[in-house]
Amino acid sequence: MSKDIAMGRALAARNRLNLFDDPRWEERFEVLIRLTQRTQLIQSLTGTDVRPQRLKDAVDRRVAAMGRDIARPRGIGQSYTAKGFLSKLVDKYDAAYLVNLHYGANGPGAASQAETNLGAALDKRIEVYLQYRSALYENPDDARVSFETYVVLIDGVRNRVVDVHTCQECSSRFVWTLASNVRPTCPVCAIHQQSIESSRRKLAELLGRKPTENCYSLRSAS
Numbered sequence: 001m002s003k004d005i006a007m008g009r010a011l012a013a014r015n016r017l018n019l020f021d022d023p024r025w026e027e028r029f030e031v032l033i034r035l036t037q038r039t040q041l042i043q044s045l046t047g048t049d050v051r052p053q054r055l056k057d058a059v060d061r062r063v064a065a066m067g068r069d070i071a072r073p074r075g076i077g078q079s080y081t082a083k084g085f086l087s088k089l090v091d092k093y094d095a096a097y098l099v100n101l102h103y104g105a106n107g108p109g110a111a112s113q114a115e116t117n118l119g120a121a122l123d124k125r126i127e128v129y130l131q132y133r134s135a136l137y138e139n140p141d142d143a144r145v146s147f148e149t150y151v152v153l154i155d156g157v158r159n160r161v162v163d164v165h166t167c168q169e170c171s172s173r174f175v176w177t178l179a180s181n182v183r184p185t186c187p188v189c190a191i192h193q194q195s196i197e198s199s200r201r202k203l204a205e206l207l208g209r210k211p212t213e214n215c216y217s218l219r220s221a222s
């Protein structure tokens with residue numbers, strides 16, 4: 001029994017060993033693993049030379065210590081050239097929100113592309129993503145665009161495989177992959193149009209009329 005306790009202590013002490021020398025990177029790591037547990041993505045965002053297995057173990061330990069489940073995605077990760085990448089209108093709407101937050105008023109110009117500092121680049125991605133999630137979702141687990149998708153998307157913009165357009169109607173920036181055969185249309189306008197139409201339909205249903213009849217009776221009454 002006492003031997004088990006001693007072993008537990010030894011393990012616990014070893015658990016506390018940091019992965020990074022710099023405490024700022026330790027802090028970033030703690031936040032990052034709440035957003036993604038994909039080893040490859042963590043490696044590329046932090047630039048760590050820690051071996052994948054050690055990184056995986058460290059992530060698993062810390063996530064377990066937070067009382068959360070490990071949710072490590074399988075497969076090779078996402079690609080902005082894949083057909084299904086942000087293919088749904090609602091996903092494009094969220095992507096537009098993220099791109100507007102990420103690039104701000106100046107858009108993806110030369111200045112915003114100069115991300116030579118890994119730490120600053122990661123801080124920005126974490127900040128933008130958390131802001132997006134808290135602005136659009138009450139429950140963070142409901143966010144349609146994952147942190148990984150967002151990171152891949154910005155890589156696509158930087159590599160000029162994903163275009164950033166500015167809508168003539170609402171001035172939103174939105175993204176469109178060059179591989180897509182479909183003409184770019186603003187997802188923000190499309191979603192808002194849909195919600196106007198659906199609320200018109202709902203109102204018409206409540207009134208027990210078709211929308212056109214409703215309009216007609218209003219017009220004839222005036």
Ligand SMILES: [Zn+2]
Nearest residue numbers: 167170186189
């Ligand atoms: Zn628009």
